[in-house]
Amino acid sequence: MTSVPATVASWLKVTESGLYCAAGDFYIDPSRAVPRAVVTHGHGDHARPGHQAVLATAETCAIMTARMGTGAGDSMQPLALGETLRIGNVSLRLAPAGHVLGSAQVVIEHGGHRAVISGDYKRRADPTCTPFELVQCDVFITEATFGLPVFRHPPAALEIERLLASVERFPERCHLVGTYALGKAQRVVALLRAAGYDEPLYIHGALAKLCALYERLGVALGPLLPVADMTKEALAGRIVLAPPSAANDRWARRLPEPLPVGASGWMGVRARARQRGVELALVLSDHADWDELTQTISEVEAAEVWVTHGREDALVHFATGAGLAARALSLAGREEEGA
Numbered sequence: 001m002t003s004v005p006a007t008v009a010s011w012l013k014v015t016e017s018g019l020y021c022a023a024g025d026f027y028i029d030p031s032r033a034v035p036r037a038v039v040t041h042g043h044g045d046h047a048r049p050g051h052q053a054v055l056a057t058a059e060t061c062a063i064m065t066a067r068m069g070t071g072a073g074d075s076m077q078p079l080a081l082g083e084t085l086r087i088g089n090v091s092l093r094l095a096p097a098g099h100v101l102g103s104a105q106v107v108i109e110h111g112g113h114r115a116v117i118s119g120d121y122k123r124r125a126d127p128t129c130t131p132f133e134l135v136q137c138d139v140f141i142t143e144a145t146f147g148l149p150v151f152r153h154p155p156a157a158l159e160i161e162r163l164l165a166s167v168e169r170f171p172e173r174c175h176l177v178g179t180y181a182l183g184k185a186q187r188v189v190a191l192l193r194a195a196g197y198d199e200p201l202y203i204h205g206a207l208a209k210l211c212a213l214y215e216r217l218g219v220a221l222g223p224l225l226p227v228a229d230m231t232k233e234a235l236a237g238r239i240v241l242a243p244p245s246a247a248n249d250r251w252a253r254r255l256p257e258p259l260p261v262g263a264s265g266w267m268g269v270r271a272r273a274r275q276r277g278v279e280l281a282l283v284l285s286d287h288a289d290w291d292e293l294t295q296t297i298s299e300v301e302a303a304e305v306w307v308t309h310g311r312e313d314a315l316v317h318f319a320t321g322a323g324l325a326a327r328a329l330s331l332a333g334r335e336e337e338g339a
C-alpha cells in the first residue's frame with residue numbers, strides 16, 4: 001500500500017492556513033480566516049473567527065456562535081454526525097470524537113482512499129458528549145497533546161472521588177476548581193452529578209453562557225448558581241468552578257479560604273500543578289493519553305499516520321516502529337485550550 005499516502009498527500013496538504021483539502025477546496029480547522037472551513041470543535045485553537053463559510057456539527061455551530069456572535073462565520077452550515085456530504089470531488093462526513101460537546105473527526109474520501117482527521121479526541125466515557133467512533137482509513141491524522149508514554153490518565157471517577165473526599169475533609173474551605181469554559185467545566189459538573197453529588201455548584205460568570213448552552217442542547221448539569229449572588233460565608237464547604245486564571249486574581253478574594261484545584265491532563269506533571277498554585281491536582285483530560293493514542297493508531301489500520309498538535313516525535317516513532325509510514329505535521333497555532 002505504499003502508493004496510498006502519496007496519493008492522499010496530492011489532495012490533502014499542509015498550508016500556512018492549516019490543513020487544506022484541494023479536491024474539495026476547503027480547510028480543516030484553519031488557523032486564519034478562509035473562504036470555506038470545516039471545524040472539528042469549538043475550542044479556540046480550532047475554531048477561529050472570520051471564515052466565510054463554516055461546516056461543523058450543529059452543536060459546534062451553536063458553540064461558535066455563542067462565543068463569537070456574528071464573527072463565527074458569514075454562513076454556518078450544520079452537518080449531522082454520520083451524514084455524508086459531497087463537496088467538490090470528495091465525500092465528507094463527521095464522526096464523533098468524544099472530546100467536547102459537538103466534537104467530530106472529519107472523514108474524507110476521494111479517489112478510492114479515505115483520510116480521517118481526528119481533531120482533539122479521547123476514548124474515555126464522557127457524559128457530556130457522544131463517544132469516539134473508530135473509523136478505519138488509509139491515512140489517519142491524529143492529535144498528540146499527550147503523546148508521550150509518561151501520560152497515562154487515571155479513571156475520571158477516581159479523580160472526582162478525590163475531590164469529594166477533600167470537600168468532606170475541609171468543610172470550612174471552598175474548593176475552587178479551575179476549569180476551561182468549554183468542555184472541562186461541564187464535564188466536571190457531570191462527573192460530580194454521576195458520583196451522586198446533587199448539591200448546588202457555584203460558577204464564575206465566565207462559565208455561565210456555555211453551561212446554559214450545554215443544558216439547552218440536552219446535557220443536564222443540575223443546580224448551578226452564580227458565585228456573584230453568594231455571600232462569602234455561604235460558600236464554605238462548597239464547590240466553585242471558575243476559569244483557571246481566576247484562582248490568582250482579585251475575584252478569588254470573595255471565597256472563604258479557597259483551596260485551588262486543578263483539573264486537566266497536565267495535572268499529572270507535578271511541576272505544572274505547583275507552578276499554577278494548585279493544592280489538589282486532578283488528572284482529568286479531554287484528550288487521549290498515550291495508551292489511547294497508540295491503541296487508536298493500531299485500530300484504524302491506516303497505512304500512514306500524520307501527527308499534529310503536541311508531542312509529535314514519540315508518536316511518529318511508535319507508528320514507524322509498528323511498520324507504518326508516519327510524519328509530523330507541525331501545524332501552526334495550536335495552544336491546547338481545554339487540555
Ligand SMILES: [Zn+2]
Nearest residue numbers: 043120337338
Ligand atoms: Zn480541543
Ligand SMILES: [Zn+2]
Nearest residue numbers: 045120336337
Ligand atoms: Zn486542540
